[in-house]
Amino acid sequence: MTIAMQDVQLALSHGSLQVDLWEIEPGQHWMIFSAYQHYGSLLGQLLSGERMPDGGDITGLPERVGVVSLAQQQALLDAELEQDETDYIDQIDYGHSVEYLIGECCRDSDQVEQLLEMLDLEHLRNSGFRQLSTGETRRLMLARALAVDPQLLVLDDPYVGLDVVHQEKLSALLSNLSEQMTLVLITARESHIPDCITHIAMFSETSATERAGNANVMTLSPGMTVAEFTSHPVLRQLEALSAERSDAVMALIRERQQLFQQAYQTQLTHALSQEQPQQGHAPLVAIRDGKVEYFDRLIFDQVNWQILPGQHWQIRGPNGCGKSTLLALILGDHPQCYANDMTVLGYRRGSGESIWDIKRRIGVVSSSLHMQYRVSCSALEVLLSGFYDSIGLYDQPSKTQVQQAREWLAILAMADEERTPFRALGYGQQRLLLIGRALIKQPALLILDEPYQGLDFVNRKLVYQVLNMIAEEQLSQLLYVSHHPEDSLPAIRNYVDFVPDGEGYAVVVSG
Numbered sequence: 001m002t003i004a005m006q007d008v009q010l011a012l013s014h015g016s017l018q019v020d021l022w023e024i025e026p027g028q029h030w031m032i033f034s035a036y037q038h039y040g041s042l043l044g045q046l047l048s049g050e051r052m053p054d055g056g057d058i059t060g061l062p063e064r065v066g067v068v069s070l071a072q073q074q075a076l077l078d079a080e081l082e083q084d085e086t087d088y089i090d091q092i093d094y095g096h097s098v099e100y101l102i103g104e105c106c107r108d109s110d111q112v113e114q115l116l117e118m119l120d121l122e123h124l125r126n127s128g129f130r131q132l133s134t135g136e137t138r139r140l141m142l143a144r145a146l147a148v149d150p151q152l153l154v155l156d157d158p159y160v161g162l163d164v165v166h167q168e169k170l171s172a173l174l175s176n177l178s179e180q181m182t183l184v185l186i187t188a189r190e191s192h193i194p195d196c197i198t199h200i201a202m203f204s205e206t207s208a209t210e211r212a213g214n215a216n217v218m219t220l221s222p223g224m225t226v227a228e229f230t231s232h233p234v235l236r237q238l239e240a241l242s243a244e245r246s247d248a249v250m251a252l253i254r255e256r257q258q259l260f261q262q263a264y265q266t267q268l269t270h271a272l273s274q275e276q277p278q279q280g281h282a283p284l285v286a287i288r289d290g291k292v293e294y295f296d297r298l299i300f301d302q303v304n305w306q307i308l309p310g311q312h313w314q315i316r317g318p319n320g321c322g323k324s325t326l327l328a329l330i331l332g333d334h335p336q337c338y339a340n341d342m343t344v345l346g347y348r349r350g351s352g353e354s355i356w357d358i359k360r361r362i363g364v365v366s367s368s369l370h371m372q373y374r375v376s377c378s379a380l381e382v383l384l385s386g387f388y389d390s391i392g393l394y395d396q397p398s399k400t401q402v403q404q405a406r407e408w409l410a411i412l413a414m415a416d417e418e419r420t421p422f423r424a425l426g427y428g429q430q431r432l433l434l435i436g437r438a439l440i441k442q443p444a445l446l447i448l449d450e451p452y453q454g455l456d457f458v459n460r461k462l463v464y465q466v467l468n469m470i471a472e473e474q475l476s477q478l479l480y481v482s483h484h485p486e487d488s489l490p491a492i493r494n495y496v497d498f499v500p501d502g503e504g505y506a507v508v509v510s511g
């Protein structure tokens with residue numbers, strides 16, 4: 001049966017989304033390209049029934065619709081945290097197990113086994129939800145969506161967080177699934193178009209003159225073929241727009257840099273001289289024989305790694321190998337950080353240092369931070385919280401800080417959202433704010449663990465260009481994780497690689 005949207009409208013805080021006519025015929029599989037903002041995700045929510053339109057008709061929707069989205073992942077985390085029993089039991093409650101979370105959506109245990117195998121989750125069946133790495137979580141969400149035997153599967157950014165092997169496996173899986181169900185894929189990655197996609201559409205702004213009296217109406221384009229899409233001039237136009245905007249962001253960063261650099265250099269030199277007074281080139285981070293081990297599993301050991309002044313590093317390796325764990329050690333967020341011999345920004349771990357002295361000079365973007373950012377505060381307050389390294393805002397910011405945060409909001413094209421609660425924003429807008437929060441204080445060290453999650457095309461390119469320029473101009477030192485080859489930053493030439501070794505991974509440092 002044909003799925004159709006006709007004259008569908010959705011009112012948004014600053015404009016509206018409009019679908020004049022969109023028909024998905026049987027056998028068709030659509031990609032909605034997230035060019036700009038989160039309209040693709042909103043369309044996915046209309047299809048899945050998570051949102052109701054303010055006008056128009058949606059017809060032909062099948063009974064069983066499966067959904068994979070970062071918003072759903074956030075909702076599952078919220079539900080899991082509500083049931084957290086850590087305070088009542090004698091151990092940390094990591095949430096329901098992978099097997100349980102898949103099982104609660106399945107018809108029987110055979111289907112659970114089938115999905116565990118299909119999504120490469122068998123070895124994690126007993127792991128709790130909050131123990132999972134980013135890619136492992138993503139595979140769990142895919143398994144839950146498939147468990148309902150969907151006739152329509154809506155995949156919002158399904159490749160996010162998956163390592164290269166699992167990205168390829170997902171493309172092959174989608175090809176198989178396309179023979180049994182209708183697929184609608186929402187993505188900002190023009191390089192990830194699975195073979196099964198037959199049509200591509202995107203939202204574009206309809207001018208006020210075209211649609212009398214209504215500015216900011218985002219309208220779904222007619223469908224095009226993959227070939228028409230890849231040669232479409234709009235991709236080049238969007239790239240030019242992101243380049244223009246990244247220049248504006250860099251102008252703001254450079255303008256502020258002198259001010260920040262003076263303060264940070266003084267603090268950094270002071271801290272480093274306390275640690276190794278004789279050395280002019282003391283490392284920002286040094287880990288000696290680093291090790292993290294859980295009761296049933298060694299994640300890594302024998303990690304010897306130094307980050308020297310001026311160096312930028314990319315950490316590479318498959319899902320679950322320990323990249324985020326290594327970064328959490330540096331940040332002091334991992335319970336085993338004090339069992340390790342390490343020095344961070346001049347402070348020897350366990351020497352009575354304040355964790356805030358270290359965090360003050362580090363900016364972070366990661367899924368784990370995004371998941372923890374669950375407090376109710378406005379978009380402006382999220383940016384301001386970057387000055388205090390807090391989740392939420394508990395200090396009274398100065399007038400200068402408020403002005404700087406407003407400048408950042410404007411440059412991120414989010415000035416209209418100043419008072420919007422963080423959690424009411426789309427996932428991509430939330431992520432963009434968290435990136436601004438990390439950059440606003442222009443830290444000595446920037447930790448970017450898969451920073452692009454949820455970003456639309458224009459903002460992904462913008463952030464990519466800004467990060468590369470920050471590294472090239474030595475405005476901060478970068479520790480960077482991304483699974484996508486196209487995200488490699490030319491300015492990064494040092495690598496920590498997790499390479500398979502027996503049952504685990506060996507860590508190879510090449511700088």
Ligand SMILES: Nc1ncnc2c1ncn2[C@@H]1O[C@H](COP(=O)(O)OP(=O)(O)OP(=O)(O)O)[C@@H](O)[C@H]1O
Pocket residue numbers: 127130131132133134135136161163294297299317318319320321322323324325326
């Ligand atoms: N408390 C825990 N007990 C046992 N295993 C854990 C615990 N916490 C995390 N893990 C496991 O540690 C491994 C490393 O996780 P980490 O988040 O560092 O992986 P990653 O390399 O960043 O993966 P991804 O690419 O998916 O983000 C994962 O397999 C995860 O399931």
